[in-house]
Amino acid sequence: TPPELADGFSIWDTTGADVWPSIFKAHIGWSNELYVYGSVPSAVDTLSNVDSLHFIGPFEDELWTGDDFSHRGDTIQVPYPADSVGLVLDGTFGSFDIIGGAMDGAGNRRNITVHAGYDTIAPTLTPIAFYNPDTSMLPSTIPLHIEDEPDGGHLWKVCYKFEEIETLDFVCVDYRMEWGTYPDFNNVDFPAESLGLDPQVQYTIYAVAVDSAGNPSEPVKLNLWSKIxxxxxxxxxxxxxxxxxxxxxxxxxxxxxxxxxxxxxxxxxxxxxxxxxxxxxxxxxxxxxxxxxxxxxxxxxxxxxxxxxxxxxxxxxxxxDTVPPTVVRIDAEDPNTGDPNWSQQRTVKITITGASDTPPGVVNALMVSESPDFDYNTQILEFTTDDPVVIYEAAEEAYEPPSDASEDLLDVLHNGQRRLFARVLDRAENESQTKTYDIFIDWETLEVVNFPNPFNPNEGPTHIRLKGLDSGANVDVKIYDMFGNPVWSGVLEVESGSHAGQIEWDGKNDDGEIVGNGGYICIIDMDGNVVKRKIAVWKGIE
The missing domain is CATH 2.60.40 (Immunoglobulin-like)
Structure with a gap:
């Protein structure tokens, strides 16, 4: 009666742990190196006891672990008990059978045959384009093209590494446990559900295919199952x-x-x-x-x-959308007082009337500038047709037009007003025709200013500007030299509906003579409120 082998017989390689992406343990029976372990964990014989263990296969006549052994033909024999016997393969490539067993004292043998193999050629892995239409979950399988050398190790597992999951080194899924050669593979398991992967995250994933001998393919990046x-x-x-x-x-x-x-x-x-x-x-x-x-x-x-x-x-x-929007007009006013002629704030409130667009176009914004070419203090202010109001902030300095500007624009600016140029924009940034609005914008606290100051009478006058006046008032303007001698006088007539005005002094006295270089005092009487302003004349070195 031969011994009983309750726990069977196994062959395994010497790799202790998987290390991404180059070292992986082999499937039982297979190896990519010549040194392997053989083991018959337990053998029982109640009559003559177990005498020895034996291993039959393509082995060298040696044990790499240094244990006592004997060699008879193609059989390695070791005394019982012996665990993890260090066998040395002779280099026979491909798959083969290995027999392991035990012999009792009467010479009775019990044998177990396992499928095994030796393979040093790594498989190749190529990703296949794949689109997952279900945005609520990631796929449970993905297509991969995997090849291995004929009569080599069969595909054993596919391992994945996720760069976004720092707590996970890598994960492997078993694919084929069968004996044989499988040149192509599709629908390899993908651990989306077991890892709880978020379908809304674009994971950076690398994969290797590992054959039964523990040979890994080169890692490849998987990024083709989602839409580009x-x-x-x-x-x-x-x-x-x-x-x-x-x-x-x-x-x-x-x-x-x-x-x-x-x-x-x-x-x-x-x-x-x-x-x-x-x-x-x-x-x-x-x-x-x-x-x-x-x-x-x-x-x-x-x-x-x-x-x-x-x-x-x-x-x-x-x-x-290539059709521009249209607009009827724009109106501006002081955002606090509602005055349509004069804003005492640097900002003005602009109301857009009749803005519309042809579908599929949609009105979106008002482009406002103080230049007819829309190249000075240009702002794009969003609005809707339900609330067609925007707030525009004027430039600190008034626009200085080129010499060939229209006389109408020059007159407006010379009068101290600002001209606002506006175009309605739709969502495609098509521009409407230009609409304009003229308004005084003066947020300075001074009641009297003159510009330029100093000025050269030979090049032009200085403009004396007053604000905070009563509509229709007459204001006396007098200029004296530094010794108190009268030089020139004039009267500013404030237009009806306005609260400001401007008068020019050409640098001449009342006799029509150009005054000399120096400082002069401008005294303005506004209904008993007297304001003084220094004006400097500089004609260059005389």
Missing amino acids: DFKVVDINDTLDSDYTGSQTVLAVINCDPDNPPDSMKFAEVQSALASTPWQPFSRTSEFTFETSVNETKRVYAQVMFGSSVTSEFNYDEIIL
Whole structure:
């Protein structure tokens, strides 16, 4: 009666632990090195007792652990008991059977055969483009193309590493335990549910395929099951992905800068993607719609890694609107007093009347400037047709027009007013016609100012400006030299409905003679409220 082997027989390699991404333990029976362990954990014989253990297979005539043994033919024999016997493979490549067993004192043997193998060739792993349409959960399996040498180790497991999960080194899932050769694999298990992965997170994932001998493939990055990060934006305003006023837009593909696609293609219709030629990848690319019809436009995109790994398509939408909005008029006023002629604040309240746009266009903002070319103190102020009011802050210094400016504008500015130029903008940034409004904007606390000061009478007058006056009042203006001698006098007539006025002094006395360099005193009597102002004349060295 042969001995009983209650716990069987096993062969395993000497690798103690998996180390990402290059060292992995082999499947039982397999190894990628010549040194292995053989073990018959327990053997029982009630009559003549167990005498020895034996191992039959492609072994060298030695034990690397230094234990006592004998060698008879292809059999290694060791005294019982012996655990973890250090066997040395002879280098026979591929799969083979190994027999392990025990012999009692009467020479009866009990044998167990295990499938084993020796393999040093690593498998190859190639990701396959995959699109998961269910945004509420990540897939439980993913397609991978895996190959291993014929008659080598079979695929044993696939291991994944997630850069975003710092508490997890890596995780492996068993795939095939069968004996044999499997050149291609699809639908490999993916541990999305067991790890509690968030479907809204774009994980950075690396994978290796490990064969039964513990040989790992080169790690590959898996980032192809989600839609590519693709946006269509206005070519003139890359922050706007909702509206465009141009038939040509900018297609933007965001990707891993360390692993960008090699090719890309775009089409306005999904069915046209198949016949659209590939072009070299670029993060940004211009795309022109086939028609200029104002409507919601769609652009489909696809990328390719290498010459065969293609992503699923993705698309983005943008509204094309080339029709400018219209506006009837604008009105401005002091935001506190409501005065439509004079603002004592630096800010003015502007009301837009009759702003409208043709669908799909939508009125969005008022562009305001103090220059007809919209290049001085220009502000874009958002509003809605339900609340068509904006607040504009005037420039600290009044606009200085060029010499060829219109006489009308020069007259307004010379009078001390500000002219506001305004255009309505829609969401596509199309501009309406220009509307204007003239208003005094004076937030200075001084009641009397003159400019320029000093001034040169040979080049032009100084402007004496007064505010805080009664409408329709007459104001006496007198200028004296530093010795108190009268030089010039005039009367400022304040227009009806106005609270300010301006009078010029050309630097001449009452006899029409240009005064000399020096300081002069301007005395203004405003209904008994006397204000003095120093004015300097400088004509250069005389």
